[in-house]
Structure formats: C-alpha cells, structure tokens
Amino acid sequence: MTTSVPLLSLESVTVRFPIGRRRHVTAVDTVDLNLLEGETLGLIGESGSGKSTVARAAIGLAPVSGGTVRWRGDDVRSFSGQRRREFTEAVQMVFQDPHSALDPRRTIIQSVREPLDVMGRGRKSARQETAEKALSDVGLPRQMLGRYPHQLSGGQKQRANIARALVTDPQVLICDESVAALDVALQAEILNLLQDLKEKYELTVLFISHDLSVISHLADRIAVMYLGDIVEEAPTDAIVERPLHPYSEALLSAQPLVSHASRGTRITLEGDIPSPVSPPPGCRFNTRCPHAADECRETRPALVPVVPGHESACLRIEDLYPGSVRSEALR
Amino acid sequence: MSVITTHVKARTPRRRAGRLAVWTSYAILGAVLVVVLFAGLLAPYSPTEQALDRILLPMSTAHPLGTDDLGRDVLSRMLHGTRVSVLAASLAVAIAVVAGLPVGILAGWRGGLVDLFVMRLVDSVMSFPAIVLAIGITATMGPNITNAMIAVGIVLSPAIIRLARAQVMAIKSETYIEAAASFGAAGLRRMIVPHVVPNIIQPILVQVAVLMGFALIAEASLSFLQLGVQPPDASWGAVLSRSYVFLDQAPLQIFVPGIAIAATVFAFNIIGDEVQRLLDPKRK
Amino acid sequence: MRVLRVAGTSAVAAVPTLVLATLIVFFLQRLIPGDPAVAIAGEYATPDNLERIRVDLGLDQPLVMQYLSWIGNALTGDLGTSYQTGEPIAALVFDRLPLTLLLTLFALVVAIAIGLPAGVIAAQKVDTAFDRFLTTAATFGLAVPNFWLGMMLIVVFALGLGWFPGPGGVRLQDDPAQALHGLVLPALALGLVGGAEICRQVRSAMVENLSADYVRTHRAKGLPNRDIVWRHALKNSSLPFATIIGLQVSRLIGAAVVVEAVFGLSGLGSLAVEATNQRDYGVIQAVVFVAALIVLLTNLLVDISYRLLDPRIA
Numbered sequence: 001m002t003t004s005v006p007l008l009s010l011e012s013v014t015v016r017f018p019i020g021r022r023r024h025v026t027a028v029d030t031v032d033l034n035l036l037e038g039e040t041l042g043l044i045g046e047s048g049s050g051k052s053t054v055a056r057a058a059i060g061l062a063p064v065s066g067g068t069v070r071w072r073g074d075d076v077r078s079f080s081g082q083r084r085r086e087f088t089e090a091v092q093m094v095f096q097d098p099h100s101a102l103d104p105r106r107t108i109i110q111s112v113r114e115p116l117d118v119m120g121r122g123r124k125s126a127r128q129e130t131a132e133k134a135l136s137d138v139g140l141p142r143q144m145l146g147r148y149p150h151q152l153s154g155g156q157k158q159r160a161n162i163a164r165a166l167v168t169d170p171q172v173l174i175c176d177e178s179v180a181a182l183d184v185a186l187q188a189e190i191l192n193l194l195q196d197l198k199e200k201y202e203l204t205v206l207f208i209s210h211d212l213s214v215i216s217h218l219a220d221r222i223a224v225m226y227l228g229d230i231v232e233e234a235p236t237d238a239i240v241e242r243p244l245h246p247y248s249e250a251l252l253s254a255q256p257l258v259s260h261a262s263r264g265t266r267i268t269l270e271g272d273i274p275s276p277v278s279p280p281p282g283c284r285f286n287t288r289c290p291h292a293a294d295e296c297r298e299t300r301p302a303l304v305p306v307v308p309g310h311e312s313a314c315l316r317i318e319d320l321y322p323g324s325v326r327s328e329a330l331r
Numbered sequence: 332m333s334v335i336t337t338h339v340k341a342r343t344p345r346r347r348a349g350r351l352a353v354w355t356s357y358a359i360l361g362a363v364l365v366v367v368l369f370a371g372l373l374a375p376y377s378p379t380e381q382a383l384d385r386i387l388l389p390m391s392t393a394h395p396l397g398t399d400d401l402g403r404d405v406l407s408r409m410l411h412g413t414r415v416s417v418l419a420a421s422l423a424v425a426i427a428v429v430a431g432l433p434v435g436i437l438a439g440w441r442g443g444l445v446d447l448f449v450m451r452l453v454d455s456v457m458s459f460p461a462i463v464l465a466i467g468i469t470a471t472m473g474p475n476i477t478n479a480m481i482a483v484g485i486v487l488s489p490a491i492i493r494l495a496r497a498q499v500m501a502i503k504s505e506t507y508i509e510a511a512a513s514f515g516a517a518g519l520r521r522m523i524v525p526h527v528v529p530n531i532i533q534p535i536l537v538q539v540a541v542l543m544g545f546a547l548i549a550e551a552s553l554s555f556l557q558l559g560v561q562p563p564d565a566s567w568g569a570v571l572s573r574s575y576v577f578l579d580q581a582p583l584q585i586f587v588p589g590i591a592i593a594a595t596v597f598a599f600n601i602i603g604d605e606v607q608r609l610l611d612p613k614r615k
Numbered sequence: 616m617r618v619l620r621v622a623g624t625s626a627v628a629a630v631p632t633l634v635l636a637t638l639i640v641f642f643l644q645r646l647i648p649g650d651p652a653v654a655i656a657g658e659y660a661t662p663d664n665l666e667r668i669r670v671d672l673g674l675d676q677p678l679v680m681q682y683l684s685w686i687g688n689a690l691t692g693d694l695g696t697s698y699q700t701g702e703p704i705a706a707l708v709f710d711r712l713p714l715t716l717l718l719t720l721f722a723l724v725v726a727i728a729i730g731l732p733a734g735v736i737a738a739q740k741v742d743t744a745f746d747r748f749l750t751t752a753a754t755f756g757l758a759v760p761n762f763w764l765g766m767m768l769i770v771v772f773a774l775g776l777g778w779f780p781g782p783g784g785v786r787l788q789d790d791p792a793q794a795l796h797g798l799v800l801p802a803l804a805l806g807l808v809g810g811a812e813i814c815r816q817v818r819s820a821m822v823e824n825l826s827a828d829y830v831r832t833h834r835a836k837g838l839p840n841r842d843i844v845w846r847h848a849l850k851n852s853s854l855p856f857a858t859i860i861g862l863q864v865s866r867l868i869g870a871a872v873v874v875e876a877v878f879g880l881s882g883l884g885s886l887a888v889e890a891t892n893q894r895d896y897g898v899i900q901a902v903v904f905v906a907a908l909i910v911l912l913t914n915l916l917v918d919i920s921y922r923l924l925d926p927r928i929a
Contacts, residue, residue: 059513061509061512061513084515085515088513088514088515092513092514093510093513095506095509095510096506097506100505100506100507101506101507101510102507102510103507103511103525103526103529103530104507104530105529105530106525106529114511114514114516114525115514115515118511118514118515118516118521119514119515161510164510168514352751352754451631451632451635452635454632454635455631455632455633455635455636455638455639456639457865458632458636458865458907458910458911458914459636459639459903459906459907459910460865460866460868460869460872460906460907460910461865461866461869462869462870462872462873463868463869463872463887463902463903463906463907464639464903464907466872466887466891466899466903467640467643467887467899467900467902467903468643468646469891470887470890470891470896470899471643471644471646471647471896471899471900472646472647472648473648474891544757544758548758548760551760551762551763552760552762552873555762555873555876555877556873556876556888556891557888557892558891571763571766575766575877578766578769578770578774579774582770582774585763585766585767585770586767588763589759589760589763589764589766589767592758592759592760592763593755593758593759593760593763594758595758596757596758596759596760597754597755597757597758600754600757600758601751601754604754
C-alpha cells in the first residue's frame with residue numbers, strides 16, 4: 001500500500017442542520033473518508049444515511065460543523081481566490097435528478113457553459129468550444145445544444161449534466177445517485193459512459209448510490225454508511241466476498257446476484273432507519289441488528305482496521321466473524 | 332355511461348364561455364392600447380378647450396358623448412383620459428414591482444432575520460386599508476397624479492414582496508440552484524439574475540395584471556376625491572368626478588367612464604387568470 | 616380559560632405589527648413637503664406663529680422623542696389638535712367613526728349574504744356553464760369601482776325611482792332611522808362588489824374541500840348532498856372563510872371612505888377629504904391610524920378564531 005496523500009479527504013467531518021428552535025439533526029457524524037487519486041470509491045447506504053450530505057460537505061454545499069475537508073492535504077477552508085477557484089474546478093458533481101439539476105429557463109449549451117462563465121475562464125468563444133466538446137464527449141448530438149431541458153429525454157439530460165461537470169476538466173467527479181432516476185436500460189448506458197469518461201478525463205470518482213449492483217460494478221473500494229456513520233470500508237472484492245459488519249451483510253444478502261457471501265439466507269432488517277434527529281445510543285445499528293447485545297446499546301463502536309485495508313465498526317466483530325480478524329491489524 | 336355523457340356536456344359550454352371572456356378581454360385591452368397610443372389622433376376635440384355656449388349637451392353626432400359643464404367634449408376627454416389613467420396605473424404598478432421585487436427576492440433568498448423584518452413590515456403595511464393609506468400619503472405629499480400613483484405603488488408593493496418571497500423560497504432548494512452554487516455561482520450577477528429571476532417571474536407577471544386592475548380603480552378613486560389628476564386634465568376618475576357634480580342634469584355622462592374602468596379592470600383580471608392557467612404545469 | 620389564553624397569545628403576536636404600523640403613521644408626517652410648520656400655518660404666517668407650531672408639534676425635539684410623545688399621547692386617546700378647527704382630533708374622528716363602522720358592517724352583511732351562497736353553489740356545479748357564468752359575473756363584479764356603482768344606484772333608485780334618499784345623508788346621531796335608510800344604497804354599492812370577491816374565494820375553498828377524501832366517504836355512506844355541502848364541507852371551509860372576512864373588512868373600510876364621498880355621508884372618508892382640502896395633516900394622520908387599528912383588531916379576531924377553530928394551532 002502506498003501512503004500517498006489522498007486527493008480529497010474528510011477528517012472526522014460532522015454536518016448538522018438546524019431544525020426549528022435549538023434542535024438540529026446530525027446528518028453526518030464524525031466521518032473519515034479518503035479518496036485516492038485514480039480510484040473509484042463507492043459510497044453506499046439507504047436513503048437518509050447521510051451519503052449525499054457527505055458529498056455536499058466535500059464541495060462546500062453543506063455546512064461542515066466539525067472536522068476538516070482536505071484537498072491534496074490542505075484544509076479547504078484556508079482556500080481563497082485563485083486556490084478556491086482551482087478547487088471548485090477540480091471537484092465537480094453530477095446530481096441525482098437529471099431534470100431538476102438543469103435550470104428550466106436556460107438552454108443546454110448555456111447550462112453546460114455556465115461553470116466556465118462563472119469562473120470567467122478564457123474568451124467567450126473558447127468557452128463555447130470547450131462546452132461543445134464536452135457535450136460531444138458525452139454523446140449528445142449537436143442539435144440538442146439550443147434546446148431546453150424539457151425538450152430532452154432523461155438520458156439526454158443526464159448526459160448534459162455530466163458534460164457540465166466535465167467542462168472545467170475536473171480531477172474528481174462526484175456522482176450523487178446519478179443513475180437512480182433513470183430506467184434500467186439507461187442506467188447501464190450512463191454507467192458505461194461514466195467509465196469511458198473516467199479513462200478519457202483521467203478522473204477520480206466518488207460514486208454514491210443505494211444500489212449495490214451499481215456500486216460493485218463500478219467501484220474499486222466501497223464505504224458503507226448507516227445513519228450518518230461509515231460502518232464498513234474495504235476493497236470491493238473483499239466486501240462482496242466477506243462483509244465484516246452485520247449491516248453490510250444485510251445489504252448484500254438483499255442482492256443475491258452480487259453477493260456470494262450469504263447465498264440462500266436473506267437477512268431481512270426489521271423496521272425503518274431511525275430518525276437522525278434522535279439516533280439510538282451506542283451502535284447506531286443496534287435497533288435493527290440481529291446480533292445486538294447489551295454493549296451495542298451503550299458503547300459507540302469506532303471504525304477500525306480488521307484486516308489491512310478493510311475497516312469495520314462493530315463491537316462484536318470477533319464473535320460474529322471469527323478467524324477474520326488479524327490481531328496485528330487491530331493493534 | 333351516464334358519467335361520461337354528463338362530463339362531456341359539462342365541458343363544452345364551459346370552454347366556450349371561458350374563451351369568449353378571454354377573447355373579449357384581449358379585444359378590450361387591444362382597444363385600450365390603441366387609444367393610449369393614438370389618443371391625440373382619435374379625439375375630435377381638445378380635451379381641455381372650453382366652450383361655454385355648449386355646456387352639458389346631450390349625445391349628438393358632433394359630440395357623441397355630449398359635453399360637460401364647461402362645454403368640453405366628453406369623448407375627447409375620455410380618450411385623453413384613457414391615456415392618463417392607463418399610464419398612471421402603469422406607473423403605480425411599475426413602482427410596486429421595482430420596489431417590491433428586489434425586497435421580496437432578498438427576503439426569500441436570505442431568510443432569517445432579514446426575512447422576519449421584511450415580512451413584519453409587509454404585514455403592517457397591509458394592515459392599512461390600501462385606499463386609506465394611499466389617501467393619507469397623497470394628501471400629505473400634496474395632491475397630484477404623480478404623488479397619488481407613488482402612493483398606490485407603495486401600497487401595492489407588499490403584494491409583490493410576498494409573492495416574490497414565496498416564489499424564491501419555493502425554488503431555493505431546487506437542484507439547479509444547488510448545482511449552480513456547486514460551481515461557484517453566487518451573488519446578483521451569477522445567481523439571482525440568471526437563475527432566480529427567470530424562474531419566479533411568471534407568477535409575478537400574473538400578479539402585475541391583477542395589480543393593473545387595482546391601480547386603475549385606485550386612480551379613479553383618488554382622482555374622484557380630487558387627490559389625483561388635477562383640473563383641467565382628464566382621466567377616467569377626473570371625468571367621473573366632474574360629471575358626478577351634474578348627475579341630475581346629465582346622468583348618462585357617468586355611465587361611460589364607469590364602463591371603461593370596469594371593462595378594462597375585468598379584462599386585466601381575466602387575462603391574469605388566463606396567463607395563470609397557461610402557466611399551470613399541471614395543464615400539460 | 617382557553618379563549619383567554621388564545622386571545623393573549625394572538626394579542627402578543629400582533630404587537631410587532633402594531634408597533635410598525637404606528638411607525639408608518641408617524642412617518643406620514645415626514646412626507647409633508649418642505650417645512651411642516653409652514654405647510655400647516657400657511658405661507659403668510661408670522662415667525663412667532665411658526666415657532667409656536669414647531670414647539671406644539673415637538674418638531675424641535677429629536678425624532679425618537681417626537682415618536683414617543685406622539686405614541687404616548689395616542690395611547691391615552693389624545694391624537695392632537697386640529698389646526699383648522701382647534702378641536703381635539705380624537706373627538707373629530709370619534710364623531711365620524713360610528714357611521715363608517717356601521718356602513719362597513721352593513722356592507723359586510725350584504726357581501727356575505729350574496730357571496731357565500733353564490734360561492735357554495737358555484738363550487739357544487741364546478742366546471743358547468745352555470746359555474747362559468749357565475750365566476751365570470753363575479754370577475755366582472757370585482758372590476759366595478761364601488762363608488763361608480765354607488766352613483767349608478769343613486770341614478771336608478773334615488774333619482775329615478777325615488778325609493779331612497781339621494782346624496783347628502785343625515786347624521787346618525789340626529790335621526791337614526793333616516794340615517795339608516797340612507798345607508799342602504801351605499802351598503803349595496805360596497806356589498807355587491809365585496810360579494811363578488813367572497814363568491815370567488817368561497818368557491819375555490821369549497822371546490823378544494825368537496826374533492827377531499829372525507830366528502831367521498833360521506834357520499835359513499837349515502838349522506839344527502841345537502842348535508843355534505845352545507846354542513847360538512849362548509850364547516851371545513853371556516854378557516855379560509857375567516858381569512859376572507861378579515862380581508863373584506865380591510866377592503867370595505869377603504870372603499871367606504873370613497874363611497875361616503877359619493878353619498879355625502881359624514882364618515883371617516885369625508886373627514887379625510889375635508890382634512891386634505893384644508894391641509895389638516897393631523898386629522899389625515901389620525902384617520903389613517905384609526906383605519907389601521909380597525910383592520911388590526913379584525914385581524915386579531917380572525918387570528919383568535921383561527922386558533923380556536925383549528926386544533927392544530929395551539
């Protein structure tokens with residue numbers, strides 16, 4: 001393992017949103033996440049797990065109330081002027097709903113060119129050219145340029161969104177549920193496009209999804225989120241073969257085609273994800289975990305390496321997954 | 332089966348009646364526009380020239396609407412008055428929009444204390460009966476049509492502020508706003524003008540039509556009370572005011588300005604409804 | 616007990632609006648062009664006279680002090696003295712207020728009597744030719760200036776048929792019966808237009824209610840249509856109805872001011888017009904203030920009824 005500085009990293013980042021008087025919801029709770037140059041990191045979790053908020057915190061759209069976001073090792077809060085612009089250019093996001101992410105009153109070419117216009121980069125004709133090139137890279141026919149979002153299909157709109165994210169020639173592309181709103185055939189199309197573009201633009205990708213089949217198809221590594229916490233993080237193969245957290249196990253068992261780990265036995269989780277306004281004490285997962293013990297209701301587990309490169313946050317890891325724990329990793 | 336037939340029966344006349352009102356309204360507004368633009372060409376006489384030998388004449392071919400107590404041709408005064416009334420109402424609405432739109436956008440966009448203060452202020456302005464406050468402002472600033480329309484603009488601006496604020500709050504959390512913020516769009520030039528204003532403007536235009544109606548009635552009211560248009564100038568309200576004094580001698584002369592006001596206000600309201608219907612996304 | 620607590624909550628919530636409203640009234644005086652003392656005393660006033668007015672009005676004091684002393688006096692019922700008649704302004708206003716209030720009340724009754732049934736019926740026949748006709752008629756009614764409608768009523772019913780007295784009413788205090796008779800036409804002029812507006816608003820509130828699930832349930836249970844419409848749906852429209860009434864009071868008071876001038880009634884409106892002609896700024900200020908107080912009081916009542924009617928608002 002190389003110990004190079006991660007491209008983008010979150011260090012115990014906490015995001016709180018105020019709701020009403022002096023109450024707030026902790027959407028993301030002391031999360032650590034490293035995005036290494038060239039990789040595709042998959043972030044998976046149910047809706048309400050805070051995965052989208054992680055992405056928003058990374059690019060400054062959500063208020064970071066604790067912890068630090070770093071770009072190539074430097075605190076992004078210290079950025080200003082030129083440095084801030086470089087960071088904004090380098091990290092771009094593709095949003096979930098292709099339709100609502102495009103301003104209905106602007107043409108496709110206007111929307112795609114806008115990041116360059118905002119940053120005031122180069123002459124107008126050069127910006128127009130860059131935008132047109134991005135649109136052709138995502139495979140959008142030229143006659144779509146002057147159209148408005150409602151005149152495009154869902155797949156075409158998402159291509160336009162991707163083009164807008166690529167127009168600044170970014171190093172990191174954050175895809176927030178970027179195919180969730182599309183039907184299955186289109187999903188595959190867009191996912192293939194993303195993989196091609198990753199090569200072509202030499203991108204590092206943070207891919208956020210609730211869909212394990214999508215994530216496992218794309219990602220080199222996977223981080224699993226539950227109620228504002230990352231509960232497990234490992235290379236895709238490792239986690240799919242042998243998940244080391246009861247929640248990941250449950251997620252995998254719901255996707256028999258992806259997982260080989262628990263064939264046959266499908267683990268059904270009881271109840272819904274608890275409200276992040278009043279999360280359960282101890283391990284956040286204890287209310288739905290089939291293996292929850294008393295200690296799980298009191299002590300909050302930390303995310304620790306179990307095997308090199310494979311981290312899990314489970315108090316009962318040694319009972320539940322005997323033989324998988326390497327003592328030197330724990331130390 | 333019966334359900335279907337009643338449904339069809341119910342639909343057809345409704346459409347027809349609705350379309351009739353809409354086309355009538357377009358015709359009325361078109362006619363008003365022509366008069367506003369060409370009042371001088373259309374009017375057979377000067378609106379202010381007195382002829383004391385021809386006072387309070389009934390309708391005739393020479394004076395289709397008769398003459399008033401100073402022998403002035405009522406038709407000419409109505410045509411010139413149309414221009415004055417419509418321009419005055421437009422001024423009031425323009426003031427309401429120019430004052431109200433930025434404030435409403437600011438309140439909706441910033442939220443928090445700014446919003447709280449603006450909304451309190453709006454509430455308190457709205458706690459005055461609009462006409463009474465307009466009378467108070469005009470009477471204090473000095474009665475003339477410009478002051479009257481400034482006053483009407485002030486009392487109408489809360490409607491624009493409220494609407495703009497509500498619209499901004501509705502679109503503020505849209506993803507395209509967030510997307511624009513993600514690549515650094517911010518401020519008046521990069522966020523408010525390109526993204527916020529175009530997406531909130533349609534309902535405001537509907538409101539402008541409704542406010543035009545209100546401003547026309549306000550002009551007529553204030554001019555009737557002699558707080559607006561001052562003699563010898565003509566406006567719909569001024570003509571009404573003058574002819575009302577001689578109600579018992581020429582009762583028909585109050586008829587025409589009233590119908591002109593009612594028809595124009597009606598047309599603005601119908602067109603406002605129509606535009607709203609056309610803009611309704613559920614229609615598609 | 617609950618009523619008291621609710622009334623208290625509503626009253627407290629209304630205080631900031633009231634304070635801002637008093638500020639607006641106070642700053643009306645600042646709109647006087649040039650020197651207010653000159654505006655009041657006229658251009659040929661002696662310097663002594665002007666100085667006396669400045670001291671009287673507190674114009675030599677800082678703005679905050681002026682406001683505080685004005686609001687302090689207003690709280691004790693002292694609205695200043697008219698510079699034209701020398702009478703206390705409060706007395707002038709309260710002499711004219713009853714007529715305006717009575718006219719507004721009459722007009723409100725007329726407006727509800729016309730608008731409520733019309734709106735309910737239109738809502739039942741939604742999207743039919745009848746509904747369309749009624750809605751278009753109401754839109755036209757809204758477009759008619761109140762004061763012009765008053766003139767037309769005078770032409771037809773006073774000058775033509777002679778059923779009602781023409782312009783130039785009797786003071787309420789002098790001959791109540793005659794004065795009430797004289798209020799019929801102005802109340803109609805106001806109420807017909809108000810009724811048109813109420814009709815439109817009641818219709819849209821009822822249309823929403825009649826498509827609600829509970830109405831479908833009632834229909835499924837076989838409840839007669841009359842009961843569903845007039846008892847259940849109407850009852851559930853009581854909240855929007857309270858809002859509509861609150862708005863109407865504000866509209867009607869404003870319109871009443873103008874209509875009074877048409878009918879020569881000596882209410883607040885004619886007081887304001889007289890004051891304008893005489894540049895009696897204190898009186899104008901007081902009329903505006905009192906009109907706002909009436910509306911604020913109505914809004915307070917609406918707010919209280921809201922809180923009492925809707926169990927979700929505590």
